[in-house]
Amino acid sequence: MPWHAIALENYYGERRHKLSLQQPPLPLLFLTHTVPSEEGEITIGIHSISQNKTFELNSFIPSGNHDKCLGSSHGWLITVDYNYVITLSNPFCSNGIICLPPILHINLLHIRKVILSDDPIVASDDYTVMVIYADGLCPNELGFIRPGDKGWTYIKNDSVMDVIFSKGLFYALYAFGSVKTLDISEHYPKLNKVSPTCYSSASFRNKSYIVESAGGDILKFVRLSGIVYDEYFQPFGVTKGFEVSKLQVSNGEKKWVATTDPNVLGDGALFLGDNSSTYVPASDVLGCHPNSIFFFDCCVLDYALLAGVCPRTSYGMGIFYLGDGSFQWHYVPKILSSPKLMLLPIWIKPTFQGK
Numbered sequence: 001m002p003w004h005a006i007a008l009e010n011y012y013g014e015r016r017h018k019l020s021l022q023q024p025p026l027p028l029l030f031l032t033h034t035v036p037s038e039e040g041e042i043t044i045g046i047h048s049i050s051q052n053k054t055f056e057l058n059s060f061i062p063s064g065n066h067d068k069c070l071g072s073s074h075g076w077l078i079t080v081d082y083n084y085v086i087t088l089s090n091p092f093c094s095n096g097i098i099c100l101p102p103i104l105h106i107n108l109l110h111i112r113k114v115i116l117s118d119d120p121i122v123a124s125d126d127y128t129v130m131v132i133y134a135d136g137l138c139p140n141e142l143g144f145i146r147p148g149d150k151g152w153t154y155i156k157n158d159s160v161m162d163v164i165f166s167k168g169l170f171y172a173l174y175a176f177g178s179v180k181t182l183d184i185s186e187h188y189p190k191l192n193k194v195s196p197t198c199y200s201s202a203s204f205r206n207k208s209y210i211v212e213s214a215g216g217d218i219l220k221f222v223r224l225s226g227i228v229y230d231e232y233f234q235p236f237g238v239t240k241g242f243e244v245s246k247l248q249v250s251n252g253e254k255k256w257v258a259t260t261d262p263n264v265l266g267d268g269a270l271f272l273g274d275n276s277s278t279y280v281p282a283s284d285v286l287g288c289h290p291n292s293i294f295f296f297d298c299c300v301l302d303y304a305l306l307a308g309v310c311p312r313t314s315y316g317m318g319i320f321y322l323g324d325g326s327f328q329w330h331y332v333p334k335i336l337s338s339p340k341l342m343l344l345p346i347w348i349k350p351t352f353q354g355k
Helices: 003-014 201-205 302-307
Strands: 028-034 042-048 053-057 066-073 076-081 086-089 097-099 108-116 129-135 141-145 153-155 160-166 169-174 179-183 190-195 207-212 218-229 235-250 253-258 268-271 278-281 292-297 314-321 326-333 346-348
Touching (some): 066 108, 066 346, 086 108, 108 160, 129 160, 169 207, 190 253, 235 314
Antiparallel strands (some): 028 042, 028 346, 042 053, 066 076, 076 086, 108 129, 129 141, 141 153, 160 169, 179 190, 207 218, 235 253, 314 326
16 A cells, blocks of 8 residues: 555545644554565554554665664655665655665764754755664764765764754754754854753663653653563563653753643643654644654664564553553554564654645
8 A cells, every 4th residue: 555645645634534634644653574486575554543453565665775664754764775875765755755865974883863954845955854863983973964975074972862943943852861953054053051061860771752742832842661571581661651851041041940840741641652752732633642752662782772672562652651650552463574674663753744
């Protein structure tokens, strides 16, 4: 089934009996599995939250010799091959393939994350691709490329945990909680420290995300995790809650301030994953709950994340309600891929506007 047909069916299904089609569609959950055959054919699946259905796709498979999918951003699926060539693929349009120059950096080990500042369809000449990569000397540095650039520009700055684009600037979150902005509007990139280091045992031990709210606030979400064992004594991670902080001025300087506001996301819902986080309005979308976080649980041990596989037989997609701290769980059948294209579940947001 074609991606666009699935997205349209899901989009209108979410709004059945609704008065408006102006709200953006819910992100879809991207899955892969290997069909039993001599060739080990890879099949792509999309899971719809609102319909609680998984669709098999037959019209789009990421092209090229890619061995890893890095996530999605602005509706574009991001893959990287053995030569560190990144490809942007938009399955919701007919000409949605962009191949970028290879990342030629000494001692490059792996690419952790890629985000886009804007949708290349909307801003074809005015978008930036930002990567978090690791080399043999420094973990998690930044690099970027723009349309027309002959190669990547590398920012010597290590321990970057997450990055977002907001109001013309990239905001980078570092291992010990500090935040820096990166301005690439001029010829020479400018890196400015926004908040000081904030030592937190929870932030150090758990995965942190930097997010922009609907009101323009910069928020930090720390996923509180623990390790449990299944019936085969295989370890996997479970989410026990989230800590939320807001970047705001306190005693004359910007710093992270823990928020106790039970309605911090308001009418919206946040979709967290290894891809860039996505905020959507929830009032007019079936299956989407206001002031909640959608996430999935998988093995969080380092070797499993690097391999891109997990020993569990299903993915636990959770909804965390910020108002009362409760959870709701849905289990999506696990689909393991072949060694060539190892994918964890990925949120991908359709880029059409209901047309």
